[in-house]
């Protein structure tokens with residue numbers, strides 16, 4: 065059979081071929097272009113994360129990366145920023161703790177050194193009274209170091225938490241009984257309120273350390289004729305433990321700082337007690353709160 069228009073067929077085939085070739089090239093080009101755009105889009109945040117990591121390695125803890133989108137890279141950037149923020153806070157705390165410790169130790173060490181110099185120079189006689197004063201200063205140094213040790217133990221306590229189901233009534237009663245004599249001696253009433261079936265999941269050693277600290281503070285703050293109470297209140301879903309007192313109260317201007325390391329209102333203490341309380345409460349997944357009216361009393365709450 066002879067094709068009527070062989071030329072036309074040839075032209076058709078060659079045009080089709082050319083069309084296919086051009087389409088193929090165009091599609092290939094578009095694919096390459098798209099892959100460049102996407103890989104740029106992917107690598108830009110990765111490069112940002114790499115340079116931010118390097119900045120943190122160099123010690124610039126304020127570094128953050130821009131978070132865009134809620135895909136995996138966005139989530140990674142968000143997690144990175146959270147980690148950087150925590151590192152920044154930890155670093156600030158570490159610096160503050162170091163300078164706090166140096167500051168706390170400087171005073172007793174200078175006092176001891178001054179007195180010893182006076183004795184060496186013959187300006188102060190090394191009699192019993194002078195030696196006793198030196199002994200007291202050394203005692204203060206020792207208690208500062210013990211306080212710091214307690215604090216670092218409390219800070220690491222989340223690693224050693226052993227929670228059990230605690231029946232609160234016998235538990236709180238035994239703590240209150242330990243304080244009985246100290247309250248009697250000071251003429252302060254101690255009251256315990258706790259339902260027989262109140263229970264909580266907590267680490268007994270750490271929880272008793274928290275309550276003992278709060279009760280010692282309450283007793284210190286309360287004068288003769290005052291009242292301190294230890295109470296467990298059952299809310300709908302959880303138990304709240306309260307240590308309240310009718311003592312001196314805390315000024316509103318001091319209240320935001322009382323949980324900070326070495327912050328103290330009254331003389332004598334180290335200002336570490338409440339920091340330790342907060343660390344121990346949080347290590348058990350709890351939270352500590354306070355309400356106080358200056359001149360009327362305070363209530364510390366543990367949830």
Ligand code: ADP
Nearest residue numbers: 281282285313328329330333334335336337338
């Ligand atoms: P410290 O170990 O020196 O007692 P804390 O960290 O326990 O220090 O407490 C910080 C400050 O908060 C203390 O100086 C104290 O004056 C004040 N404070 C703590 N508890 C009470 C309270 N129940 N009533 C009044 N003041 C309190």
